[in-house]
Amino acid sequence: MRSISIFGATGSIGEQTVDLLLRAGGARTHRVVALTGGRNLARLAEMARLLRAEIAVCADPRDLRELRERLAGSGVEAAAGPEALLEAADRPADWVMSAIVGAAGLAPGFRALRHGGTLALANKESLVTAGPLLMAEAARQRARILPVDSEHSAIFQALVGEDIAAVERIILTASGGALRDWPIERLAAATVAEALAHPNWTMGLRITIDSASMFNKALEVIETREFFGVAPDQIEVIIHPESLIHSMVGYRDGAIMAHMGAPDMRHSIGYALNWPERAALPVARLDLARIGQLTFRAPDLQRYPALRLAREVMARRGLAGAAFNAAKEVALDHFLAGGIGFMDMGCVVEATLEVLDPELGRENDRMTLEDVQAVDHLARQRAGEVARRQAGER
Numbered sequence: 344m345r346s347i348s349i350f351g352a353t354g355s356i357g358e359q360t361v362d363l364l365l366r367a368g369g370a371r372t373h374r375v376v377a378l379t380g381g382r383n384l385a386r387l388a389e390m391a392r393l394l395r396a397e398i399a400v401c402a403d404p405r406d407l408r409e410l411r412e413r414l415a416g417s418g419v420e421a422a423a424g425p426e427a428l429l430e431a432a433d434r435p436a437d438w439v440m441s442a443i444v445g446a447a448g449l450a451p452g453f454r455a456l457r458h459g460g461t462l463a464l465a466n467k468e469s470l471v472t473a474g475p476l477l478m479a480e481a482a483r484q485r486a487r488i489l490p491v492d493s494e495h496s497a498i499f500q501a502l503v504g505e506d507i508a509a510v511e512r513i514i515l516t517a518s519g520g521a522l523r524d525w526p527i528e529r530l531a532a533a534t535v536a537e538a539l540a541h542p543n544w545t546m547g548l549r550i551t552i553d554s555a556s557m558f559n560k561a562l563e564v565i566e567t568r569e570f571f572g573v574a575p576d577q578i579e580v581i582i583h584p585e586s587l588i589h590s591m592v593g594y595r596d597g598a599i600m601a602h603m604g605a606p607d608m609r610h611s612i613g614y615a616l617n618w619p620e621r622a623a624l625p626v627a628r629l630d631l632a633r634i635g636q637l638t639f640r641a642p643d644l645q646r647y648p649a650l651r652l653a654r655e656v657m658a659r660r661g662l663a664g665a666a667f668n669a670a671k672e673v674a675l676d677h678f679l680a681g682g683i684g685f686m687d688m689g690c691v692v693e694a695t696l697e698v699l700d701p702e703l704g705r706e707n708d709r710m711t712l713e714d715v716q717a718v719d720h721l722a723r724q725r726a727g728e729v730a731r732r733q734a735g736e737r
């Protein structure tokens with residue numbers, strides 16, 4: 344019986360993973376080791392009972408009592424807090440889903456690699472902040488990392504049986520997000536609700552806003568560089584409003600392998616869950632005749648400063664990814680709280696990278712997890728200062 348843990352089980356990716364697991368037989372066919380959540384204790388306890396998990400972990404130690412009460416009589420252990428998350432990651436599992444949102448997902452995923460099993464990586468922030476460390480640890484522990492992000496799953500699938508040396512370029516597709524057709528002058532005044540109206544995908548709140556600003560795509564460009572080891576100038580981004588091609592790989596003979604499917608994350612989650620087999624999945628089938636046409640356009644870097652910043656981060660490497668991600672998270676918090684405008688997010692991240700520049704030059708092979716966490720902390724402080732200044736100027 345395969346053993347499974349899901350970090351971030353109560354989130355959008357976590358819920359879809361649980362859905363697939365239940366369809367595949369749940370506790371009858373899988374031994375569920377750990378399920379973790381953040382604040383949604385009711386759902387965490389419900390899932391843990393349903394899947395007969397060994398342990399359920401929530402993010403905040405203050406919630407432990409309530410979690411215990413919700414699990415009373417179930418036989419499921421309860422734990423809480425960042426240390427408990429790491430202890431849950433120490434429990435061996437054959438397949439671990441890393442789907443906590445943000446930098447908080449790095450340490451548990453890193454720790455889970457120790458068992459040498461499979462880490463299904465939805466938490467793209469892990470690769471952005473600590474890509475060289477994570478990939479080296481996976482190699483050292485003979486663990487396998489499988490991508491869950493739809494673009495990276497698409498690239499992974501388009502690479503099956505191919506030689507990476509024959510790859511000329513990787514083309515990441517982007518929907519362009521909720522505001523893609525707005526006149527650029529109106530973007531500064533975009534509200535949270537407007538940025539949340541994603542045209543194609545149903546995702547968690549933070550990633551949906553990141554999709555409108557293309558900070559999500561910027562993270563994915565860096566993720567591509569770290570995961571597939573290609574050079575930054577081999578990575579292109581193209582806006583594809585239909586979101587039916589999830590990404591493409593261009594080879595040196597001019598051929599392009601594109602991966603298509605309905606915009607449903609259960610495809611890439613299911614691919615990672617069943618790899619190397621393809622299992623039947625409950626996702627919609629494309630009716631190409633009805634779709635009729637697919638369209639593409641180049642992204643405008645004025646509109647999406649995040650894409651330009653991603654190039655700078657890749658040129659710097661070292662700890663720049665950690666600073667970029669942390670500053671982006673803080674800028675997003677301030678946008679969500681109404682303190683800064685939509686276009687201010689890019690300014691906050693850019694200013695933070697400038698201020699921190701002297702701290703970021705670390706050789707990749709000399710970086711440690713502690714360095715990453717220290718820069719993450721520093722960047723959050725600096726970005727907070729910049730954002731508060733920006734808010735004062737509005």
Ligand code: NDP
Nearest residue numbers: 351353354355356381382383402443444447465466546547
């Ligand atoms: P959600 O916000 O929907 O869920 C995040 C999960 O992390 C929840 O279980 C949440 O708990 C938990 N969590 C939040 N903060 C903490 C914390 N400090 N410590 C421990 N757990 C915490 O996010 P998504 O599912 O949308 O995204 C998860 C990851 O997958 C992200 O890295 C995202 O970039 C990536 N991803 C998501 C896609 C999508 O379609 N949603 C597509 C591709 C990648 P709770 O809800 O209980 O508070």
